[in-house]
Amino acid sequence: MNNYFHSVTLDENKCRGCTNCIKRCPTEAIRVRKSKARIINERCIDCGECIRICPYHAKKAITDPFDAINNFQYKIALPAPAFYSQFKPSSPRDKILNALIGVGFDDVFEVAKAAEIVTCATRDFIAKNKYPRPLISSACPAIVRLIQVRFPSLLDNLVPLDSPMELAAKMAKQAAAKKTGMDFSQIGTFFITPCAAKMTSIRSPYGKNKSMVDGAISIKEIYLKVLQKLNSQNLKQLIQAGSDGISWALSGGEAGLLNVDNYLSVDGIHNVITILEEVENERLEDVDFIEALACTGGCLGGPLNVENVYVANTQLKQHINMAKKYNNTICVNDSNEYEYLRWTQSVEHKSILMLDDDLDEAMKKLETLERIYEQLPGLDCGACGAPSCRALSEDIVRGNADETDCVFKLREKVRTLARQMIELEAKMPPVLDKEGNINKEE
């Protein structure tokens, strides 16, 4: 599993080895070792919480450099719906899309357009299939990973359809190939991303073998370039999406379009975990659909955005209003129109909890874990490099840490040792003991 690509990584030079990120990580995927935060690959879901919390900006998301687009003859930008929210409504969508051409792309394909088709496909899936309720959106890659590592019993609840980003790449490539006569390999599709998780899902896709997206460029990186090109003249007609597709960037935007009676939308990874626990306990079986997004505020809260999430929300709503004059995609009824969007591979359980493959061994380790945990101070201070006393006990049982990593345990040991030394210091060899009572033994 070591070859599994992660976008979220550490800048060693900036890391001070503090405990902010280990405490915040929803899957306890970070430990501090030798004054540097270490990300445990199997546990990380690329949600980006650590990027947000790190006061030294030592956590970063690896995305493709802008120059990567030059590896392709025909370059297509795939702006996420959240991209528009970064701009004031005085820069309407056609200007933003044309600015992407201005910075060097040959064409633009709105992911919002693909989102409208995925909406149709999801409606179709709900109408035609028996599925465990509630159905859970698979649009946020961090949530899919979260379910893989922490909620395996909910894997069957995921909507087994390609994400709007994947569909956009496919449609854009097909259209470009038709227009230019070029081979797919000469056409580069680049997602303009608000988050790290999307980058990971391009390099290590789920539900399919290979992603049709060739790279991801962070909104942060491209923002200034686009800003400088916003006033280009001779606008090309690049708008394809209506207001529905753009609204996917808002929390609740996807679910609100599905025509289901009862949906729930939740954002912020820790809130999502609470809701998924409720689902596991079968407390939400009356809910038809759950839209769960890792970032607070949905994709607008993505860690690679430039604009504050609340400001972005206001701006996006105005872009949505302006988009009402454009037509939304009309869904095709009663056909196999959307079958091509179905996942070709199942998403598998990747347990991060399991202590041992053998049940007996696992039970022994668990007993040891509980015994160690009882002995720890329970302050969850993080000074040992693990997020909590329980996590430290688990690390010890797994052989990745030692009891004396706990500063309190260490102090206790030093104290015992010191007391023993003082006791020993008081003892004198009988031949040198001048003060001792010579008659003592008589």
Next chain:
Amino acid sequence: MPNTLRLHYEIPGDDFTYAGEASSCVKKTLGRLGINPSVIKKVSIAMYEAEINAVIHAGGGSADVEINQQKIIVKISDSGPGIPDLELAMKEGYSTAPDHIREMGFGAGMGLPNIKKNADNLQIETEVGKGTTVTIEVFLQ
């Protein structure tokens, strides 16, 4: 040597916000042991319902869990009012939960039926005025 793991939890009866904590702990423990997710699901749902029942009807109680190579046994005991008509209580939709409990989305009369659905073996010992013990067994295979 066949190993048996025993866990014990107190179920507090006075605070609804903590209801479900014991089953949540058991769920995590079973995950650490590498138990099959579908088995974990059955155990945690059945135990959750039994735990909620102990909170709603009996002011709390205790949970004892035994895990071995063959099965998981969950025993939830309380010293509550007992169940006067067990057959009736097993019916879907039958509920004696008070209104304020129903308002919280509990007490829909699905508790015991849901436990039965998820347990491979279910044993209920109850005596009016003395209390109830619900024993749930789920096999690993």
